[in-house]
Amino acid sequence: MTKLVVRFSLIALLVLVSACKPIWYKPPDTPEALWQLRSEKLATLTTWAIKGRTAITQGKEGWNAGISWSEQQGAFQINLTGPFAQGGVVLKGDQQQVVLTMAGGKKITSTTPERLLEEHLGVRMPVSALRDWVRGLPATKQKVDTMELDIEGRITYLKQQDWEVEILRYVPFEQYYLPAKIFIKHPDVSLRLIIRDWDKAE
Template sequence: MPASAGFRVQSFPTVLATRSASEQWTGRTASAPRRPPFFRPAVLAVLLLLAACASTPRRDAALWQSPDGVDPSSINAFRIAGRLAVSDGRDGGSASFVWVQRGGRFEFELRQPVSQKTWRLSGDNRGARLEGGEGGTRHAGSAEALLSDVLGWHVPVAALRDWVRGLPHDGTPMESAERDGDGRLHRFSQDGWQVAYTAWREDGALPVRIRARQANYSVRLNIQDWAVARE
């Protein structure tokens, strides 16, 4: 699906520095990286999950606390920050992110490292709103629909809310599930996405490295800061 006219092809380099898929995932240097046909805003909003530069943003200790000892299935409000990398099998990009979830309400924030320009994707089960992109504020019935309509790219935003807690997405059949020696999910499939966990917090309860793949599309999360709401 082509990107909306509000997002021009030439806008992508100002949103996020991109690299070819081979460079993104293997570390090889590309002599002349291509400018992707529809991917430019895809990292802009892809989950507009991203914020800050290389350092982890400071969280308010009055609102958030360490998730040590907390049952992942009981977490209703969380704040995570880190890095996201995405690929469509040919081109890709990466950035930093902050994601705040409170019940059904979410907010993803992205700040481009060079320009420090910020974008926000927010919403709940009634709809989603994208701010900061070219063409002004955009709305859709869901975050998935907004990313698909504006960017022409599918991101399982609703499912990620559960996957980042090391859980299968509620209400969707889970297939080919494998568990590690500690009984945690190691890899499984849902809605056509293959999900794998490659690293966990020191207490072993919550994942910090997550990979989701569907056909040629890939999303990788490296969570550097995990926090849950204080009661």
Template sequence: MPQFLQVALLATLLTLTGCSSFTTSEQPPIPQINSWNDHQQQMALLTHWELSGKIGIRSPQDNQSANLFWQQQDQKYVIEMTGPLGQGGARITGQPGHIQVSIAGEGDFQAGSPEALLQDTLGWSVPVEQFQWWVRGLPAPDSSFQQQMNNNRLDELMQDGWHVRYLRYKQHDIYTLPSKIRLSRDALSITLIIKEWTPLH
């Protein structure tokens, strides 16, 4: 075989090999979940975690977006939003019965009702205690709900007047967790894109 044909063939094989490897690494398969009960039990045990990503809020009054960091330690949480949403940043810390919102340049605000405080300080609100469950792909306990499933994972959830749609999941360590969620109630729509999940031990 002429030398230039050998070189061309080798280059073609290397190109095909490289494309195949790239496609495999970029699209890892999500493991099949054996049952919804198994998935619920595994997610319920994930009580200490961090996530980072972006949040977008659409309402009749305004459209906002921000970078998001959320740390959950059992029932205690710290949620930080930076970027256009808070004109420098907003930090939410809380636990059952108490919440504090700190806004850059404005100070600290406290209340016993997370929803009322978020509405007063940020202009929008989510049920934070339920959201801790929804973000893991679970319905919140002690409240009635309706759900639609897909491959033993939540596809849609209707609870406490909110419609939660799970648009994408991603594998993180041993957990299959939501990576894109959209929440809506009345004219408010919140989209959460999660780039990284980190279980804390």
């Protein structure tokens, strides 16, 4: 009789525990699964604008600049102000051409923004990769060596072709969570980008 009571008690307990779990219950998504959904959504964000500040250290030299960056369907414009930018420069480009407008109005063209900045300002800035990194995505044209995610599926650390990217803070913008503090390291240069505002490009 005692064994029968114990058996029925166990069955009742199992039924009770099962009843406490909603029928729609599913295990929480893994960071990798959340990242897959997030990356697909971020890839649709092709029109945006940011304002903030950047600090670049290259060898024994260092520069600071205000930055205003807008992106519209593959075309971009970056305004840099401050000592690093020698009074202010504008970098505009698309898939065909990139134009650097100096503070005095002189215009210089090239096929890549990196070449223009390095040859005419002496600064190594990975603009092409930053167009993806700033949204919290790996650079599409570089192999991903290492990628670390937080529990929400957001990139916290990324390594691509000797570039190390740390995203230390995210902020909400419309239906997205986007980077607000990015540290980037390379064997011969480091860059800090603090984003103050996210907005829609006009």
